[in-house]
Amino acid sequence: MKTARNTAAKTEIQDLIVTSNVALSHSEIQKSLDGLCDRVTIYRVLERLLEEGTIHKIVNVDGVVKYAGCHSCSKKHSHNHIHFSCQKCKAVTCLEDVEPSYKLPKNYKVSEMNFTLSGLCPQCL
Amino acid sequence: MKTARNTAAKTEIQDLIVTSNVALSHSEIQKSLDGLCDRVTIYRVLERLLEEGTIHKIVNVDGVVKYAGCHSCSKKHSHNHIHFSCQKCKAVTCLEDVEPSYKLPKNYKVSEMNFTLSGLCPQCL
């Protein structure tokens, strides 16, 4: 069996993401860590945190990948919430309360969704 | 003033995308063109087609950027439709008829949306 280990890198990265009120990109995390560990390690830690269900991944409209803490996810990711990407302050936030509704025409089996709105956030409006 | 010109590359790329019933990525287009023009030219043609409002850009859940023809866009892109990304056949399609509804909590100004569902398409179900 595989036994996960607690390392400085993992603890610090997890703390950064979960504490933050905006989603963070790999490069933003790297900047915050200030040389605590290698770039590759950050990628691998993020991968582990995703598998654990601690964080979730957001692909922004501009293609930038960001990470945010999970709140109502226990082991299985169930993200049916919207993300908002501010074009001015560049902040990407989870709108956990906003669940979109839609109706698919034919036989589709949905297992994942990625819904990002972009524009101006309340602070920048 | 700038006067657009019709070139072999542009004509071919536009035809490929508009004709296709699935969204195409840069690399898929490059493969189809089979050396007709340089990689960079493809990027620049895609940029032009986007500005012209002939095609629209889709950032998939996996981060892959795809391009599809516009149908109800006249100069201004207005894409309020959903995209579906099949995890089996990898096809990304426009579901032009499906318009999601949602209600944002605070003061947000939305100018763009990117909504992609992934799972199994009717063919793969």
Place this chain on the structure above:
DNA sequence: ATTCTAATGCAACAATGTTGCAAAAGTAAT
């Protein structure tokens, strides 16, 4: 045919992400 300039090719670069492998460091057992 001449002229103007949009469009292209090429090389060089940057950003992001992945992989292999040896070294380092958790963790549990002794």
Place this chain on the structure above:
DNA sequence: ATTACTTTTGCAACATTGTTGCATTAGAAT
């Protein structure tokens, strides 16, 4: 505390995707 096991890391090397500068090519209007 020491040992043994295996996860995790660092480093180098690589792949993919996208951008930029500049000289050259080639539409299209005259």
